[in-house]
Amino acid sequence: MKPPVLQVEGYSKHFELHEQGKLIPSSHNVNFSVHAGELTALIGPTGAGKSSVLKGIYRTYLPSSGRMLYRDANGRELDLAQAGEHQILELRRWEIGFVTQFLHCLPRQATLDVVAQPLFALGAAREEAREQAAELLAAMNLPQRLWSVSPATFSGGEKQRVNLARGFIAKPRLLLLDEPTASLDPATAERVIALIEGLKANGTAMLAIFHHPEVTGRLADRVVELSPPPAIEELLKEIA
Ligand SMILES: Nc1ncnc2c1ncn2[C@@H]1O[C@H](COP(=O)(O)OP(=O)(O)OP(=O)(O)O)[C@@H](O)[C@H]1O
Numbered sequence: 001m002k003p004p005v006l007q008v009e010g011y012s013k014h015f016e017l018h019e020q021g022k023l024i025p026s027s028h029n030v031n032f033s034v035h036a037g038e039l040t041a042l043i044g045p046t047g048a049g050k051s052s053v054l055k056g057i058y059r060t061y062l063p064s065s066g067r068m069l070y071r072d073a074n075g076r077e078l079d080l081a082q083a084g085e086h087q088i089l090e091l092r093r094w095e096i097g098f099v100t101q102f103l104h105c106l107p108r109q110a111t112l113d114v115v116a117q118p119l120f121a122l123g124a125a126r127e128e129a130r131e132q133a134a135e136l137l138a139a140m141n142l143p144q145r146l147w148s149v150s151p152a153t154f155s156g157g158e159k160q161r162v163n164l165a166r167g168f169i170a171k172p173r174l175l176l177l178d179e180p181t182a183s184l185d186p187a188t189a190e191r192v193i194a195l196i197e198g199l200k201a202n203g204t205a206m207l208a209i210f211h212h213p214e215v216t217g218r219l220a221d222r223v224v225e226l227s228p229p230p231a232i233e234e235l236l237k238e239i240a
């Protein structure tokens, strides 16, 4: 079997709020692997640290401990927990995509350009990139009248479709998805599920959190259950 695209070992994250003298546990001792053409799903109760795992891999958060071994397109292995800022930015540009729960966009930027942005960053021609963006938005059933306006004032479900199209467009090798179908109507959720199946068939490795257990059951090749973080006293003993 081919080695995993991502192997996470003993990943933990906690936050030290110095001003308040508090320690907040987030993810605790998480282990799993993600493979090309497969989807690994994270499950667990609210606050178990699922989103924090994705943020650690994307390095929005710097992990407190553990290894996150990523094998890049050239077969080189790199620990995302140790990688430098420049390496992380390059990986975000070329290999690792993240569809977060919220859309970050500039006001006055047309939806087509928001979606095409990852391709612009790779040096794609403007019109070609916008055509691909249009294809994805059509596949996700976003009404065409919205394509030329900014998504800043879109509804939750409309924003989520823009966010997904933007995450899919550059065909990342590793795609992180945080509740991608949570605010979609059933018909649109089905379209997104079909797109995720298509990405899998094309070899994309995915790590995802789904709001509905039924969707996890349909799409996941591996399921990893996160347990709630330990009591503060336990955590203090561990990190002492
Ligand atoms: N930046 C932060 N500063 C302080 N605490 C944080 C931060 N980010 C996350 N946490 C804490 O870490 C814990 C895990 O949060 P996380 O968002 O990963 O949970 P989750 O499993 O994704 O939950 P949900 O299912 O509700 O989305 C929570 O208790 C949260 O308050």
Ligand SMILES: [Mg+2]
Binding pocket: 050, 051, 052
């Ligand atoms: Mg979450």
